[in-house]
Amino acid sequence: MQDLIELxxxxxxxxxxxxxxxxxxxxxxxxxxxxxxxxxxxxxxxAFGGFLALSEAALPWPIGMAFVIIAAFGLGxxxxxxxxxxxxxxxxxxxxxxxxLLGMLVIFREAVSVAFGPDPRPIPQPFxxxxxxxxxxxASYQSIFIIGITASVFVGAWYFFERTxxxxxxxxxxxxxxxxxxxxxxxxxxxxxxxxxxxxxAALAALLLTPNTSAHYLMGIPLAIQGFTALxxxxxxxxxxxxxxGIILALAEQLTMRxxxxxxxxxxxxxxxxxxIFLLVRPTGLLAARGASA
Amino acid sequence: xxxxxGTGSAGGPLLAVHELTRRFGGLTAVAGLDFDLxxxxxxxxxxxxxxxxSTTFNMIAGTLAPSAGQILLQGNSVGGLPAHAMxxxxxxxTFQHNCLFAGMSLRDNVMTGMHxxxxxxxxxxxxxxxxxxxxxxxxxxxxxxxLAFVGLADAREQDVATLSFGQGRLLETARALxxxxxxxxxxxxxxxxxxxxxxxxxxxxxxIAARDIGVLLIEHDMxxxxxxxxxxxxxxxxxxxxxxxxxxxxxxxxxxxxxLGSTRGVPAAGGTHA
Amino acid sequence: xxxxxQAALVIAxxxxxxFLLGPYHTDIYRKLLLWIALALSYNFLFGVAGQVAFxxxxxxxxxxxxxxxxxxxxxxxxxxxxxxxxVLCVLLALAVAIPATRLDGFYLALATLALAQLxxxxxxxxxxxxxxxxxxxxxxxxxxxxxxxSGPRYTVVIVLLVTFTWILLARIDQSWFGRACRAVxxxxxxxxxxxxxxxxxxxxxYALTSALAGLAGMVYAxxxxxxxxxxxxxxxxxxxxxxxxxxxxxxxxxSVIGATVLYLLPFVLSPLIGHHHALVFGVVMLLxxxxxxxxxxxLWAARPWRSR
Numbered sequence: 108m109q110d111l112i113e114l115x116x117x118x119x120x121x122x123x124x125x126x127x128x129x130x131x132x133x134x135x136x137x138x139x140x141x142x143x144x145x146x147x148x149x150x151x152x153x154a155f156g157g158f159l160a161l162s163e164a165a166l167p168w169p170i171g172m173a174f175v176i177i178a179a180f181g182l183g184x185x186x187x188x189x190x191x192x193x194x195x196x197x198x199x200x201x202x203x204x205x206x207x208l209l210g211m212l213v214i215f216r217e218a219v220s221v222a223f224g225p226d227p228r229p230i231p232q233p234f235x236x237x238x239x240x241x242x243x244x245x246a247s248y249q250s251i252f253i254i255g256i257t258a259s260v261f262v263g264a265w266y267f268f269e270r271t272x273x274x275x276x277x278x279x280x281x282x283x284x285x286x287x288x289x290x291x292x293x294x295x296x297x298x299x300x301x302x303x304x305x306x307x308x309a310a311l312a313a314l315l316l317t318p319n320t321s322a323h324y325l326m327g328i329p330l331a332i333q334g335f336t337a338l339x340x341x342x343x344x345x346x347x348x349x350x351x352x353g354i355i356l357a358l359a360e361q362l363t364m365r366x367x368x369x370x371x372x373x374x375x376x377x378x379x380x381x382x383x384i385f386l387l388v389r390p391t392g393l394l395a396a397r398g399a400s401a
Numbered sequence: 402x403x404x405x406x407g408t409g410s411a412g413g414p415l416l417a418v419h420e421l422t423r424r425f426g427g428l429t430a431v432a433g434l435d436f437d438l439x440x441x442x443x444x445x446x447x448x449x450x451x452x453x454x455s456t457t458f459n460m461i462a463g464t465l466a467p468s469a470g471q472i473l474l475q476g477n478s479v480g481g482l483p484a485h486a487m488x489x490x491x492x493x494x495t496f497q498h499n500c501l502f503a504g505m506s507l508r509d510n511v512m513t514g515m516h517x518x519x520x521x522x523x524x525x526x527x528x529x530x531x532x533x534x535x536x537x538x539x540x541x542x543x544x545x546x547x548l549a550f551v552g553l554a555d556a557r558e559q560d561v562a563t564l565s566f567g568q569g570r571l572l573e574t575a576r577a578l579x580x581x582x583x584x585x586x587x588x589x590x591x592x593x594x595x596x597x598x599x600x601x602x603x604x605x606x607x608x609i610a611a612r613d614i615g616v617l618l619i620e621h622d623m624x625x626x627x628x629x630x631x632x633x634x635x636x637x638x639x640x641x642x643x644x645x646x647x648x649x650x651x652x653x654x655x656x657x658x659x660x661l662g663s664t665r666g667v668p669a670a671g672g673t674h675a
Numbered sequence: 676x677x678x679x680x681q682a683a684l685v686i687a688x689x690x691x692x693x694f695l696l697g698p699y700h701t702d703i704y705r706k707l708l709l710w711i712a713l714a715l716s717y718n719f720l721f722g723v724a725g726q727v728a729f730x731x732x733x734x735x736x737x738x739x740x741x742x743x744x745x746x747x748x749x750x751x752x753x754x755x756x757x758x759x760x761x762v763l764c765v766l767l768a769l770a771v772a773i774p775a776t777r778l779d780g781f782y783l784a785l786a787t788l789a790l791a792q793l794x795x796x797x798x799x800x801x802x803x804x805x806x807x808x809x810x811x812x813x814x815x816x817x818x819x820x821x822x823x824x825s826g827p828r829y830t831v832v833i834v835l836l837v838t839f840t841w842i843l844l845a846r847i848d849q850s851w852f853g854r855a856c857r858a859v860x861x862x863x864x865x866x867x868x869x870x871x872x873x874x875x876x877x878x879x880x881y882a883l884t885s886a887l888a889g890l891a892g893m894v895y896a897x898x899x900x901x902x903x904x905x906x907x908x909x910x911x912x913x914x915x916x917x918x919x920x921x922x923x924x925x926x927x928x929x930s931v932i933g934a935t936v937l938y939l940l941p942f943v944l945s946p947l948i949g950h951h952h953a954l955v956f957g958v959v960m961l962l963x964x965x966x967x968x969x970x971x972x973x974l975w976a977a978r979p980w981r982s983r
Contacts, residue, residue, distance in 0.1 A: 142781055193965055202727065205781070206920065207964045213913065213957030221951050328909065332788060339785070376796040379789040386786050387774045462868065488870030500865035502858050504925070512851075513858045517870035519851035523879070526850040527843050537850065580870060 113245040118361035119354055120250035123257035126353025127312035128334025129341065130264060133349055135305040137268075138277045138297050140201055145186065145208045146309045147331030148215035153179045153310030154322035155219055158228040168233040172314055176307045183306025186211055187299055195298070212327065220324040227321035230314070253315045257350070260311065265346045277301065336382040356381060413476060415440045415615040416461070416584055421470035421480075423456050430456040432639040433470065440583070443606060443616040445630030445647075447623070449659060452636040454619040455588075461617065462494045462586055463487035474584070489517045491583035497592055499569035501561045507572055508557045511544040514579030547575040551605060567598035574605060584615040591625040603629050627651065635659070686831075686838050693830030701830060705898050707938050708833045709891055712840045714918045714934035715927060716887035719844050721916065722924030723853060724880035725860025729912045730771065730787035733794045734764050734885040736907030738892025740798070740805060743902055747814045748804070757893055764889030768882040776877035783881070791909050798904040810903025829897065836894050840887055845927060847883075856880050857925075917960045923970030932971050 131146045153175050160171035190207035234248035267274040276297060312330075313322075320326070333356065341352025356378055364374045414437035421434040431453040438444045448454050459465040461472060463484035472480035474490055482490070493514070502510050512519075519540055525533045548554045551571040556563070564572060570590060577585050587606070591599050599622075606629055610616050620626040626633065627647040635643040635650060637659035643650055650656055689708075696704055717731045738760050745756035771790060775783040798805045805811065816824055824832055847853050855876050858866035863873045896902055914937065922933020941952040948955070967973045 142784075190961060190965075199968070202725075203964055203968070205727075206916075207961055209913070209916070210957050210961035210964065213953060214961065217951060217954035217957055221954060332792060335785060336789075370800050372800040373796060376793050376800075379793040379796070382789040383786055383793070386782055386789075464864070464867075484864075484867035485870050485872045488868055494868050496865065496868075500862050500868075502861040502865065504861065505854070505857060509854055509857075513854045513866075513871075514869050516851055516855055516858075520855075521851075523847070523852060523883075526847055526852060529846055533850065540851075576869070 109240075109243050109245050112243055114361060114365060115358070116244075116246040116254070117250050118357045120246075120253040121361065122337075122354035122357030123253050123350075124312050124316045124330075124353070125333045125337040125356050126350040127257060127260065127308055127315070128330055129337035129349035129353055130261070130346070131305045131309040131312070132334055132338050133343055133346065134264075134277075134308060135301050136343060138301050139191070139195075139204075141191065141204050141208070142335075143208050143302075143305065144205070144331050144335075145212040145215065145327075146305065146334055147327030147329070148212045148219075149179065149182060149186075149306045149309035150313035150316075150330050151219055151322070151324060151327040152182060152215050153306075154230065154313040154317045154326065155223055155228065155324075156310070157230050157314045157317060158223075158322050161231055162229060168231075172311075175314060176310050179306040179310030180303040182310075183302040183304070184299055186306065187302035191298070191302070192295070212331075216324055216327055223322075223324065225324065227323040229321050230317040232318045249318060256311070256315060260308065261347065261350050268346050332382070333378055336378050336385070339382060339385045412440075414438060414473075415442075415475060416617070417471075417473040417476075418457075418461070419471040419473070421457065421460060421472065422468050423453075423460060423465060424468045430639050431460070431636075434636070434639075434641055436634045436641065436644060438584070438615050438617060440615050441610050441613045443610050443618065443629055443631045445626045445633040446617060446619045446636065447621075447626060447633060448636035451638075453639040454636055456639075457636070458494075458586060458588060458617075458619050461487075462492065488580055491581065492586065493577035493580040493582040493584075494586040495570070495573040495577055495588055495590060497588040499566065499573055501564075501569055501572060501576075503561060505561060506558055507548060507553055507561060507564075508541065508544045510561060510572060511547055511576050511579045512540050514576035515540050515543070515581075517580060544575075544579065547578050548572075550578070550608075551575045552601070567594050570594065570598070570602065571605070574602070574609075578609065582614055584617065585609060587616065587618045587620075589620055589622075590618060591620060591622040599625055682838055682842060686834055689834040689837070690827075690831045693834065694827040701827070702898075703942070705830055705833050707935060708830075708837050709895055709898070710915075710918070710934040710938045711931050712833075712837045712891045712894075713888060713915055714922070714930040715837075715840045715844055716884040716891070717915050718919045718922075718924060718927060718930040719848065719856075720880060720884040721919055722926065722930070723848060723860065724856040724877065724884075726776070726877060726881060727781065727784040727916075728787040728881065729784065729791045729909060729916075730885065731888045731915055732907045732909075732912045733787070733791045734768065734888035735892035735895065736794060736798070736902070736904075737764055737767060738889030739896040739902045739907075740811070740892075741889070742893040743811050743814055743896050744804060746817065747811070753817050753819060760893055761886055761889055764886045765882050768885035769878065772878045772881040776874055776881065788909070791912055795904050795908050798907070806903075808904060810901060812901040812903075815900055816897040824897075833894055833898070836891060840891070841927060843887075848927070852876075852879075914956070917956050920960055921956075921963050921970055923972030926970070926972045929970050929972035936971070 128146055128150065131149070132143060135141055135143045135146075156175040156178055157171065160166050160174050161168065164171070166174065186208070190211045191204045194203045194207060232249055233252060236247070238245065238247040239251065268277065313326075316330075334353075337352035337356050338349055339352070340355050341348030341350070359381060360374060360377050363369070363377050364371065417437040419435055421431055422429065423431045434453070434457060436444070446454050446457060456465060460467050460480070463482050463486060466481040470480065471478055474492065479487060479490060479492075502513060505513070519536055521533060521536070545554065545557055548557045551574055553568060553571055553575065556568070561569070561572065570593075574590075590602055590606070594602065603625065606616055606618075618626060618630065627650075630647055632645060633643075633647050633650045634641055635653075635656050642659055643653045643656045645653075693701065693704065713731060713735060720726050720728060720731070741760035741763050742756050745751045745759055746753060749756075751759065771786060772783070775786045798810070799808045801807065816829075818824075822828070855866065855871045858869065858871055859873050859876050866876075867873050918933035918937045919930055920933070921937065922931070923929025937956060940955070944952045944955065963970055969976065
C-alpha cells in the first residue's frame with residue numbers, strides 16, 4: 108500500500124512536469140493561436156542554464172532558479188521577436204510562425220549540442236535525495252517539491268486568467284484581435300508577454316525535472332510531445348485542464364509500467380497512443396478554443 | 402418572369418424556400434421564411450443589420466444547416482447539404498470579402514471553379530489519357546472566355562495578388578460562372594466598389610440573368626439593389642415583412658418603418674456606397 | 676510524345692551517371708535520388724496540399740520493412756509483396772487521415788508526430804518481426820524476371836522511381852486535382868463553394884503521397900540490404916520539411932534543389948564545422964521563412980538582375 112502511494116505521488120510529480128509544459132503551450136496558444144513546438148527546447152536551453160548556474164557556478168537553488176527563469180523570459184521574448192512578430196506583421200498565414208518556431212527548435216537544440224556536447228550534464232537536487240515517510244505516506248523530497256511548486260504556479264495561472272484584467276485581455280485577443288485592439292489592448296505587448304511567460308514556465312519545468320534526469324540536448328522533443336498530449340487530454344478551454352491532463356498522462360504511463368506485463372520500451376508508446384486516441388475520440392479540447400476564436 | 406410567388410412559371414420555381422428557420426441557441430435568426438426564385442430572375446434580399454439575410458444566404462449556400470423548413474432546388478430538397486454538394490448541384494456563390502486563391506493565376510482561379518465538371522478518375526489523370534487532356538484544354542479556353550466576359554482577359558496569366566478589390570469581385574463572378582450555375586448567390590456584391598465598378602457589375606449581373614441563370618443578391622446598397630432586382634424580399638428580425646417589385650417595396654410603410662425606424666422614407670438614392 | 680522523349684532522355688542521363696560512379700559515390704548518388712523522390716512527394720503533401728505531416732518517413736519505413744518482411748519472412752513473391760506493401764501504406768494513411776483531416780488546424784501534424792514516434796517504438800520492440808533496434812539485415816533482392824538487379828542496374832531502378840514520382844505528381848499537380856489541393860490549402864471555405872469536397876481532397880492527397888513514400892521505402896530497402904529504426908525517425912522528417920521549404924514549397928524543381936542542397940551540404944560543411952550542419956539548416960530554414968517564403972526558386976524568380 109505504501110508502495111502504491113509512493114508510486115502515485117511520484118507519478119503525480121511526473122505529471123506536474125507535463126502539466127507545466129502544457130501550460131507553456133497554453134499561455135502562447137491562447138492569445139496567438141500559435142502551437143509552439145519549441146517549448147521542449149526552451150526547456151533544454153533552460154536545463155543547461157540550470158547546469159551552469161547550479162552545478163558550475165554552484166549558486167544556491169533559489170537564486171539560480173530565479174536567474175534561469177528570468178533569463179528564460181528573455182529567451183521567449185527574443186523567440187517572439189525573431190520568429191513570430193515579423194511574420195504576423197507581414198500578414199503571413201498562421202502556419203508560417205509555427206514552421207519558423209520549428210526552425211527555432213532545431214536552432215536551440217543544435218546550439219546546445221555545439222556548446223555542451225552530447226553528454227548528459229547533472230543538476231543538483233535542491234533538497235538532496237532524502238524522502239519522507241509518514242504512516243502510509245512515502246515520497247521523495249523532490250516529488251513533494253515538484254508538486255508544491257506546480258500547484259502554486261497553477262493557482263497563480265488560474266488566478267491570472269480568470270480573475271485579472273490582464274489575463275482576460277489574453278482571451279480577448281484570442282477571441283477577436285481587432286476588437287481587442289479597439290479596446291486598447293496592446294497586441295504586441297500581450298504576444299511578447301505570452302512568449303516570455305511561456306518560456307519561463309518551460310524553464311521552471313526543466314529545472315524541476317533535470318535533478319532527476321540530467322540535462323541532455325535531445326530532451327526537448329519528448330517533452331514537447333508529452334506536454335502536448337497533456338494539453339489535448341485536458342482540453343485547452345480551461346487552465347486547470349493542462350494540470351489534469353498532465354497527471355492523467357503520467358498515471359497512465361506509470362501504472363502501465365508497473366502493472367501491465369509489456370516490454371519497458373513499449374511503455375514509451377503509451378503517451379503516443381493516448382495522444383492519438385484523444386485526437387480521434389475527443390478532439391473538442393482544442394476545437395473549443397478554436398471555435399471560440401473564430 | 403415577375404410572377405408573384407406561388408403561381409410559378411412553366412417549369413416551377415428554380416429555388417423555393419418554405420418555412421425556413423434557423424435558431425442559434427435561444428435566438429431565432431430566421432423564422433419561417435418563404436420565397437421562391439425563378440430561372441433568369443434577379444431576387445434581392447434586404448433588411449437591416451441582424452435581419453437574418455446572411456443566415457438565409459448561408460443556408461442556401463450550404464454553409465449552415467437549417468433548423469427547420471425546406472430548401473427546394475428544382476423541386477428537390479437540398480436543405481442541409483454541405484457547401485460542396487450545393488455547388489455540385491449548380492448553386493455557386495461569391496464572397497463579400499473576396500476569397501480568391503492566392504498564389505494562383507486568374508485563369509487557374511477560374512478553372513478551379515470548374516471542379517465539378519472536370520473531376521474525373523485520378524487514374525486517368527496519372528495515365529495522361531486523351532479525354533482528360535482535351536477536357537483540360539477546353540476548360541482553359543472556357544476560362545479565358547469567362548475572363549473576357551468580365552473584362553479581365555488581359556490579366557489572365559497574372560497572379561491574383563495584382564488585382565484591385567473591384568477586379569477581385571469580377572474574378573469571383575467569373576469563377577462562380579465557371580461552375581455552370583443554375584443559381585448564383587451574390588453576397589453584398591456592391592460593397593467596397595467604386596460607382597463605375599458598380600455599374601460594370603450591374604451590367605454583368607443583368608447579362609447573367611439573361612442567360613436564364615437565377616440570381617440571389619443580398620445587399621446593403623439600396624440604390625444598387627433597387628436598380629437591378631426584379632423582385633425584392635425584405636427581412637426584419639428573421640421574418641419576411643414584404644415581398645414584391647422594387648417600386649412597391651420602396652413605398653411599403655412596413656418596410657420604411659423597419660428599415661429606418663423612422664418616417665424619412667427608404668433611401669432610394671442614398672445607399673452607403675452610392 | 677515530346678514529354679515522353681524528354682522523360683526517356685532524363686532517365687538515360689541519370690542512369691548513365693550511375694554507371695560512371697565508383698562504389699562510394701554510387702552510394703551517395705542513390706541516396707540523393709531517394710531524398711529527391713521523398714522531397715517530391717512531400718512537396719505535394721506540404722507545399723501543394725498544405726498539410727503539415729511528420730509521417731512521411733514513417734511510410735517510407737512501412738514500405739521498407741513491409742517488403743523485407745513479406746519477402747523474407749512470409750516468402751511472398753516480389754510483385755505480390757510490393758502490392759501488399761502499397762496497400763498497407765494506403766490503409767494506414769486512410770486510418771490516420773480520415774479522422775485527422777475532418778478537422779481544421781494542426782491535428783494532422785500532431786497525430787502524425789505521435790504516429791512517427793510510435794512507429795519507432797514499434798520497430799524497436801517488434802522482436803523477431805522487425806529485428807528490434809538492430810533492424811533487419813542480410814537479405815537480398817530476389818531476381819526479377821531472371822535478372823539480378825545489383826550495382827548500376829539497381830541505380831537504374833532508383834532513377835525510374837524518381838522519374839515516375841516526378842511525372843505522376845506533375846500530371847496531378849496540373850490537373851483539376853492539383854488545383855483543388857491548392858484551393859483547399861489557400862482557402863477551404865472558398866474551395867467548398869466551388870464544389871470541392873475539402874475533407875476528401877485532403878485524404879486523397881495524404882494517402883497518395885504516403886503511398887509514394889512507401890514505394891520509395893521499398894526501393895530503399897534493397898539499397899543497403901539493411902533496414903533499421905533510426906533512418907525512419909523524426910529527425911529525417913524534419914530534414915525533409917526543411918528541404919521542401921528551403922527549395923521552395925509548392926514547386927517540384929524547388930524540391931529537387933532543396934533535397935540536393937541539403938543532402939550534399941553536410942559533405943561540404945563537415946570538414947569545416949564537424950557534425951553541426953543541423954544548426955546551419957535550422958538557421959537557413961528560418962531565414963527562408965522570414966525573407967523568401969518561396970524558397971530558393973522564389974529567390975531565382977525574384978532575381979534583381981533579371982531583365983523585365
